[in-house]
Amino acid sequence: MALAKRDKLVQFPDPSRKNRGCSSEEVCLQSSLIGKIEKAKRYAQEPGRITIDSLASTFRGENDTHNVSLAAGHWHCTCDFFAERDVCSHTLALEKILRDMLPAESVSATVALF
Numbered sequence: 001m002a003l004a005k006r007d008k009l010v011q012f013p014d015p016s017r018k019n020r021g022c023s024s025e026e027v028c029l030q031s032s033l034i035g036k037i038e039k040a041k042r043y044a045q046e047p048g049r050i051t052i053d054s055l056a057s058t059f060r061g062e063n064d065t066h067n068v069s070l071a072a073g074h075w076h077c078t079c080d081f082f083a084e085r086d087v088c089s090h091t092l093a094l095e096k097i098l099r100d101m102l103p104a105e106s107v108s109a110t111v112a113l114f
C-alpha cells in the first residue's frame with residue numbers, strides 16, 4: 001500500500017493537475033512557488049490591502065514588558081498609563097507601525113502628530 005502511494009507521488013503528469021508546460025512536477029511546483037513569492041513581494045508593498053482586525057502582542061518597553069492587544073477596534077495595554085488614559089506609548093507605537101493596516105476606528109488622532 002505504501003509503495004502504491006509513493007508511486008502516485010512521483011507520477012507525472014498528475015492527471016488531476018494541469019501541467020502548465022512544466023518539464024517535471026518538481027519544476028512545476030518551484031515555478032508555482034516563485035510566482036507566489038513575486039506576488040507576496042507586490043503585496044508587501046501594498047499594506048493597505050491588509051486589515052488587522054485583532055492583535056495580541058508582547059511589548060518590551062524601557063521599564064517593563066506589557067501585553068498590548070487590539071480587539072473590536074479597541075486597543076488595550078497592561079501598563080499603568082493606559083489604565084488611566086486609555087492610550088499609551090505602546091498602543092501609539094503600534095498604531096504608528098501598523099497604521100495603513102488598521103481599521104480607521106483603531107487609529108487615534110494622536111498618531112497623526114508624530
Ligand SMILES: [Zn+2]
Pocket residue numbers: 066077078079080081082087088089090091
Ligand atoms: Zn502601554
